[in-house]
Amino acid sequence: MTVWDDLVGQDRVTAQLTAAARDAHAYVKAVTGGEEPELAGSSMTHAWLFTGPPGSGGATAARAFAAALQCVSPDLALGGSPGCGFCDGCHTSLVGTHADVEVIRTDLLTIGVKETRELVRRAQLSPAGGRWQVIVMEDADRLTEGAGNVLLKAVEEPAPRTVWLLCAPSTEDALPTIRSRCRHLALRTPPVDAVADVLVRRDGVEPDVARAAAQATQGHIGRARRIATDEATRARRAAVLAIPARLTDVGGCLRAAQELVDAAAADAKQLAEERDEKETEELRAALGGAEGRRLPRGTAGAMKELEDRQKRRATRTQRDALDLALTDLTAFYRDVLARQFGSGVALAGGESAAAIERLAAASRPEQTLRRMEAILACREALDRNVAPLLAVEAMTMALR
Numbered sequence: 001m002t003v004w005d006d007l008v009g010q011d012r013v014t015a016q017l018t019a020a021a022r023d024a025h026a027y028v029k030a031v032t033g034g035e036e037p038e039l040a041g042s043s044m045t046h047a048w049l050f051t052g053p054p055g056s057g058g059a060t061a062a063r064a065f066a067a068a069l070q071c072v073s074p075d076l077a078l079g080g081s082p083g084c085g086f087c088d089g090c091h092t093s094l095v096g097t098h099a100d101v102e103v104i105r106t107d108l109l110t111i112g113v114k115e116t117r118e119l120v121r122r123a124q125l126s127p128a129g130g131r132w133q134v135i136v137m138e139d140a141d142r143l144t145e146g147a148g149n150v151l152l153k154a155v156e157e158p159a160p161r162t163v164w165l166l167c168a169p170s171t172e173d174a175l176p177t178i179r180s181r182c183r184h185l186a187l188r189t190p191p192v193d194a195v196a197d198v199l200v201r202r203d204g205v206e207p208d209v210a211r212a213a214a215q216a217t218q219g220h221i222g223r224a225r226r227i228a229t230d231e232a233t234r235a236r237r238a239a240v241l242a243i244p245a246r247l248t249d250v251g252g253c254l255r256a257a258q259e260l261v262d263a264a265a266a267d268a269k270q271l272a273e274e275r276d277e278k279e280t281e282e283l284r285a286a287l288g289g290a291e292g293r294r295l296p297r298g299t300a301g302a303m304k305e306l307e308d309r310q311k312r313r314a315t316r317t318q319r320d321a322l323d324l325a326l327t328d329l330t331a332f333y334r335d336v337l338a339r340q341f342g343s344g345v346a347l348a349g350g351e352s353a354a355a356i357e358r359l360a361a362a363s364r365p366e367q368t369l370r371r372m373e374a375i376l377a378c379r380e381a382l383d384r385n386v387a388p389l390l391a392v393e394a395m396t397m398a399l400r
């Protein structure tokens with residue numbers, strides 16, 4: 001087992017990161033030995049941008065690289081490859097407790113100037129463990145322009161042992177100024193077989209279930225794992241895939257839209273209940289407001305700030321849940337289209353194969369394309385903050 005094991009179907013990226021980690025270790029060794037080595041010209045650099053379709057593992061790659069940079073395996077001295085997966089450096093990096101690895105994962109729609117400034121300040125500190133100070137930013141596409149400019153300075157003039165690992169869906173999602181200063185690593189959608197293999201090996205899923213889940217999600221590992229292991233996720237997906245057949249009249253369209261939005265809202269509410277209350281209690285306690293007692297004066301602002309944050313997070317959770325449903329619907333119509341063009345590819349739908357066949361026979365490819373466009377338009381409307389129900393209703397009407 002090594003730190004790269006969770007990186008499925010990304011041999012080229014793994015090779016590149018391994019080479020970088022090797023050079024990084026040589027650099028640290030030289031510095032420790034009193035030399036003044038140069039990073040320029042080596043495989044290692046201070047700023048990296050990981051891109052890839054959702055689920056391809058950009059964040060996983062970044063975390064594996066962070067671990068390899070902190071690897072302290074005794075085998076390194078014998079020419080071993082960094083990222084053993086066993087040593088203290090690898091282990092603590094992967095579980096998120098290494099003092100010099102910070103993972104920024106936001107559940108908000110944007111990352112603002114204030115938190116970025118604070119992050120940049122911490123990034124300038126020397127690594128406590130004497131190796132690298134690593135900052136993994138999982139949602140670099142969510143940086144506001146102002147925050148991007150703050151980060152830009154840090155990326156342009158990094159502290160000697162600071163490494164920025166930024167993740168975004170595509171290079172277009174990263175601010176151009178930042179993008180141009182990062183070394184870019186593009187992950188590909190992992191092959192269905194590789195995903196199925198991981199589910200069997202790591203999660204103990206039955207081979208045929210693993211294969212169906214991998215195929216249904218087209219290489220999105222996290223989602224494939226949830227479908228293969230979580231009953232509620234499977235049920236929700238089945239409900240989404242049953243929608244196309246129900247869109248026969250206006251009433252059916254409006255009902256389906258309402259259900260989609262309600263399901264997403266219920267998802268958001270459940271997650272919020274799990275997290276908000278605990279957070280609020282923790283903050284109350286931190287502010288000195290013991291149970292049942294009034295909060296000290298001057299702390300209302302902090303409580304309000306938390307409340308606002310929780311509200312924005314609920315918005316994002318609901319949007320993510322809707323987005324997932326739209327992804328499943330898109331896959332459904334893509335299968336319909338494949339059938340209409342007589343392609344022999346395996347259907348992603350699996351359980352909805354009969355519905356796919358029926359719709360393929362009963363409609364024309366142009367109609368299917370129009371329907372896929374309607375889903376895309378719904379996505380774009382949601383991105384523009386159109387009220388979810390309005391956007392989804394417009395979509396289901398167009399899917400009729």
Ligand SMILES: [Zn+2]
Nearest residue numbers: 071084087090
């Ligand atoms: Zn190690």
